[in-house]
Amino acid sequence: xxxxxxxxxxxxxxxxxxxxxxxxxxxxxxxxxxxxxxxxxxxxxxxxxxxxxxxxxxxxxxxxxxxxxxxxxxxxxxxxxxxxxxxx
Numbered sequence: 077x078x079x080x081x082x083x084x085x086x087x088x089x090x091x092x093x094x095x096x097x098x099x100x101x102x103x104x105x106x107x108x109x110x111x112x113x114x115x116x117x118x119x120x121x122x123x124x125x126x127x128x129x130x131x132x133x134x135x136x137x138x139x140x141x142x143x144x145x146x147x148x149x150x151x152x153x154x155x156x157x158x159x160x161x162x163x164x
Contacts, residue, residue: 082095090131093131093132093133094131095131096128096131096139097128097129097130097131097132098129098131100128100129100142100143100146100148101129103146103148104129104146107146107147109146111125111126111129114142114145114146115145117145118138118141118142118144118145119141119145120138120141120142124138125142128142
């Protein structure tokens with residue numbers, strides 16, 4: 077089971093990257109997809125996916141490709157900006 081009660085503010089950048097890698101690995105395994113297959117779908121090599129899952133830094137474009145391959149893009153909805161009219 078994936079831990080969801082992390083204090084993200086207290087974590088180092090490296091620890092956050094490691095948690096992202098764990099998240100990706102967890103969901104890949106939950107979908108019963110091999111690293112090789114997930115990497116193929118994402119358009120990256122297996123070594124890159126292994127690197128992600130081990131918590132090593134990657135590019136944002138690679139992360140998006142992997143999230144798309146695992147059907148996890150919905151987690152990005154938190155980044156939606158809603159514009160509101162100012163009451164002033």
